[in-house]
Amino acid sequence: MKITWLGHSAFLIEGKDRVLVDPYLTGNPKASTTADKVGCDIICVTHGHGDHLGDTVEIARRNGATVVAILEMSNFLERTGVRSVGFNLGGTAKIRNTEITMVPAFHSSSIGAPGLEFSAAMPVGLIISSGKVVYHAGDTCVFGDMRLIGDMYKPDVALLPIGGFFTMDPKQAAMATKLIRPKIVVPMHYGTWPPIEVDPKEFERLVKKSSPKTKTVLLKPGESMEV
Numbered sequence: 430m431k432i433t434w435l436g437h438s439a440f441l442i443e444g445k446d447r448v449l450v451d452p453y454l455t456g457n458p459k460a461s462t463t464a465d466k467v468g469c470d471i472i473c474v475t476h477g478h479g480d481h482l483g484d485t486v487e488i489a490r491r492n493g494a495t496v497v498a499i500l501e502m503s504n505f506l507e508r509t510g511v512r513s514v515g516f517n518l519g520g521t522a523k524i525r526n527t528e529i530t531m532v533p534a535f536h537s538s539s540i541g542a543p544g545l546e547f548s549a550a551m552p553v554g555l556i557i558s559s560g561k562v563v564y565h566a567g568d569t570c571v572f573g574d575m576r577l578i579g580d581m582y583k584p585d586v587a588l589l590p591i592g593g594f595f596t597m598d599p600k601q602a603a604m605a606t607k608l609i610r611p612k613i614v615v616p617m618h619y620g621t622w623p624p625i626e627v628d629p630k631e632f633e634r635l636v637k638k639s640s641p642k643t644k645t646v647l648l649k650p651g652e653s654m655e656v
Contacts, residue, residue, distance in 0.1 A: 430561040432586065435467075436460040436650035438481055438567070438618045440588060444559030445526035446470040449494070450588075451567070453483030459621050461651030464488055471524050474498045475567030476538035476552035480621070486511055497522060497529050501550035505540060518553060530556040532578050534569035536596070554578070561585040561656050564609065568618065571601040571608070579609040585656055587611035590618030591632045592625025599627055603635035606643055613644045613656065 430444040436459035438451040449469035454460040457480070464484035472485050472494050482502075489496050489511040496506050496513040503515020514522050521530040536552040556578070557563045564584035578584075587609050590596035596618055597605060606614045614636060616629050633645040646654050 430559065430563075430656045431653055432563070432615070432656060433653040434615070434617065434648040434650055435462055437621045438475070438565075438588075438590065439483070440565065440617070441467065441469065442557060442559060442563055444557075444561060446524070446559055448473060448527060448529075448557055448559060449488065450555065450557075450565050451475055451481040451483065452485055452488055453480045455484050457483070457621065459650050465491070468492060469494050471527060471529075472496045473529060473555050473557065473565070474502060475534065475555060475565065476536060477502055477540035477550075478538065478568070479541055481568070482540065495524050497524060497555075499531065499550045499553055502538075502540065518551070527557065527559040529558075530582070532556060532564075532582075533572070533574065534567040535572055536568040536570075556582045556584065563588065564611065566590060566605070568596045571597050571605040573608070575605050575608040579611070584609065584611045586613045586615060588615050588617050591616040591629065592619035592621070592627055594624040596625075599629075599632035599635055602632055603639050606636050607640045610640070611643055613646055613654075614640075615646050615648060615654070 433441045442448040500515035503513040506513040531553045534552040591602040
């Protein structure tokens with residue numbers, strides 16, 4: 430499996446299928462590519478905020494990709510003319526050769542549409558099984574049931590926000606790593622704007638101290654790792 434960080438919370442996960450998560454590229458000062466250059470089979474959206482929903486509709490239309498989102502957001506996306514599979518927390522959907530399970534995330538969610546903004550149900554984390562198992566936590570604080578996520582799904586890779594202010598900071602994310610116990614952890618959702626400017630090496634140091642069996646991989650936008 431190849432995992433590429435596109436900046437912020439956007440990742441391209443290439444396993445049995447090409448899975449794009451939270452494709453916020455247009456307007457993202459740290460984006461490593463543009464929406465018109467991304468190819469994918471599946472798009473996963475953790476919640477409706479613009480820095481996660483991002484370019485989903487445009488990319489889905491161009492690629493003929495299926496979008497995976499919580500039910501209420503899926504209903505909205507269907508109205509935009511894209512193919513969407515909507516389900517809910519605890520549910521699993523098999524799209525092509527990839528299984529995707531929704532797990533909790535503690536955050537908020539809304540969608541900005543022309544002339545209005547409205548609630549977009551709950552934010553979620555995602556367990557993406559496409560050869561290897563990847564846990565994309567979405568936007569969240571640390572919570573105790575992350576231990577259950579680790580126990581049940583045993584992720585090879587955890588993608589965790591560390592920027593603070595809107596999500597976990599390095600200290601909380603290191604605790605989350607300890608609860609989840611992945612083989613590899615990759616920080617995300619930091620450095621995009623001043624409020625979430627943190628040093629990822631602080632996170633790496635904290636993980637090394639509290640979870641010595643977990644390897645921290647610090648990617649730069651556009652960089653990839655093989656799992």
